[in-house]
């Protein structure tokens with residue numbers, strides 16, 4: 001039976017929905033739940049299912065049968081710095097159309113469906129992180145943009161998983177933009193930018209790092225390396241989308 005407080009909350013929610021009916025954050029079509037995509041917008045994304053690399057989440061062609069524990073060549077060679085990576089969808093025209101305004105034009109209302117999709121991307125995993133760390137922005141970039149898009153995604157994920165979010169333990173130095181660089185140049189450009197300021201909060205912890213997009217994996221690899229150097233026991237990565245190149 002509902003108590004008086006629950007009834008008040010549900011009345012308030014109904015009243016708010018009456019005043020502001022739920023609509024798809026991308027196209028504005030009415031939807032039943034606030035923050036949810038309509039069926040057409042949902043279908044436009046290339047959501048990552050199976051088969052995929054069980055370690056780094058790299059999606060394989062659907063007709064490829066790699067057995068019960070598929071692994072990509074990079075992970076099989078032990079080249080993945082992180083213990084586990086998942087992304088909700090592939091970086092393509094549909095995800096680019098939400099990523100760019102989300103990152104650069106203040107479309108922060110997209111964070112709700114993006115973070116929901118990211119939680120859904122963990123559905124077949126049994127990771128139990130102790131701490132969630134959004135990939136930090138350099139202060140100069142944070143100052144200009146006004147928000148860290150990774151933090152906007154990490155906050156609802158931290159709440160849904162009931163895992164503490166840590167925004168203070170890692171700092172990032174400013175470096176000029178990495179756009180249009182190849183994998184080796186990106187790895188070189190990001191080397192040394194992260195710094196753990198409170199290693200005592202990292203030591204022995206299983207850490208889930210969160211970002212909006214995984215391009216070459218250089219950011220995750222470098223942050224993972226720095227966290228492990230500071231004593232993290234395991235490091236996992238989660239992004240909304242990832243660039244998928246043939247490997």
Ligand SMILES: [Zn+2]
Nearest residue numbers: 024027038041
């Ligand atoms: Zn829509």
Ligand SMILES: [Zn+2]
Nearest residue numbers: 053056072075
């Ligand atoms: Zn892999």
